[in-house]
Amino acid sequence: MPDRAPQPVDRQLPTEEARDLVSLVRDIAQREIAPHAAAEEEAGRFPREVFALLSRAGLLGLPYAAEHGGGDQPYEVYLQVLEELAAVRLTVGLGVSVHTLACYALAAHGTKEQRVEHLPAMLGGGLLGAYCLSEPSSGSDAASLRTRAVRDGDDWVINGTKAWITHGGVADFLTVMARTGEEGPRGITAFLVPGDAGGLSAAVPERKMGLKGSPTAQLHFDGVRVPDSRRLGEPGQGFAIALSSLDSGRLGIAACAVGVAQAALDEAVAYARERRQFGRAIADFQGLRFMLADMATQIEAGRALYLSAAKLRDAGRPFARQAAMAKLHCTDTAMRVTTDAVQILGGYGYTADFPAERYMREAKVLQIVEGTNQIQRMVIARHLAGPEAR
Known part of the structure; x- marks a missing residue:
């Protein structure tokens, strides 16, 4: 269907x-x-x-x-x-x-x-990009990345592996974070790498439960040579660049989550109006009507939250805390709303003949990408109560 x-x-x-x-x-x-x-x-x-x-x-x-x-x-x-x-x-x-x-x-x-x-x-110009921060051994702990760039004359030579890269293998350019100095966040630098650079290769795309049309793959850097003119920012500034990038990126994920949730709600409402049981449309039953009301309310709250954070960004004001809140709330909402949509459709919701099951599978990944929702809670708490005691 x-x-x-x-x-x-x-x-x-x-x-x-x-x-x-x-x-x-x-x-x-x-x-x-x-x-x-x-x-x-x-x-x-x-x-x-x-x-x-x-x-x-x-x-x-x-x-x-x-x-x-x-x-x-x-x-x-x-x-x-x-x-x-x-x-x-x-x-x-x-x-x-x-x-x-x-x-x-x-x-x-x-x-x-x-x-x-x-x-x-x-x-x-028709180009498509990819963002390369995560690695097989560094996801939430991004500052521990091991891909290394070594200066060689006017070039940098990059070796290592990036993981969970959206558009991996099809991107025309990559923004890559690589270690150029000491361990930790101060030793990371950003580079703009062509997608067809020599020594760059993509693994077979991951087999995912959702987003099957979007390739997610490891990228291997085997002596990839990049001129210093493609270094972005100063050496050692890469991690700060990565974090500021993610503040804005999280708002993008929040907006996508609201879109998926809205599609699931629309599907559930249309089905509930058409499906008849016990002589009337199931949309007439109070228990189901309350589910739809809760779904719609959560979606509107999520939309207002991401737009509020966006307005702060547009005004040049700090928005990192609000971006984390928007990503957390909107993606959790998408998971709840799509799950409820499947429930409203009943057995049909569990089949691929209706899109509700696809929305549910896709919503799950949004709670993970660009900082898991547990990381978002850490970011929010850090803004509220300061860094954790060590």
Whole structure:
């Protein structure tokens, strides 16, 4: 059964331009993405042509400066675009979020010359990025990464393995964190690595319970040579760059989670109106109506939370705590709402004939990526009570 068209959300967008933008995205999503989403996810097919279309439409660089090919849109608008895309296919919404994350280090910490040389192609030239921080032995403890870059004349030579890389094997460029100095966070540096660099190879993609259309793979760096002109920021600044990148990236995950949850709610409401038992629609039974009410309330609260954090970011104010809260709340909400949607559909919810089970499988990964929700609680507590006593 094809996915139902998501119900339009009553969005509070700041300008007429923003309203037109979101309307365009919704139209693209319904015409180009939704009709094929279920079948392509089941087949594990990566929709590269969709990302090419989004690039041509100017949708892969929305929160970045127009002078470099970006859309000059505030995060408040960009995140609502992500929600629209994730509601029809999380592989696409999450892919745009990861691409935006991969562009951040260059846009925020690159030199003027680096931005002029690389950003236009990254933001509007059909390229797709990946963000390389995690490793097989360092996930939540990212500062313990072991991939190493050694200076050799005007180049750096990178050796090591990155793990759990979205777009691994298909990305055109990579933002890579590698150790260039002492152990710990102060010895890490960021690099912009071409996707076709010599010595770079991708493992067979992971077999995942959801997001089957989005390739997740280990990347092996075997003597990958990168000129110093592709170093982003100063040596030793990479971990700080990585953390600031993730603050913004977590808002992207929160928006994607709300999109998945909204799609699941729409499916549950439509089914409850159509399904009849004991002579009436099951939407007439109070127990089920209360479930739908709780689902809708949690989604609205999540949307308000991520937009509140985005407005802080747009105003240039600190937002790391609110970003962690948004990622925590929105992804936990997506898990609860998609689980309840499966329950409302009953046996049909457990079959692949309806999209509820796919939403449920996809929601789970959002509680893990870009900092598990346990890490988000640590971040929030650190802002409230200070660093833990050692």
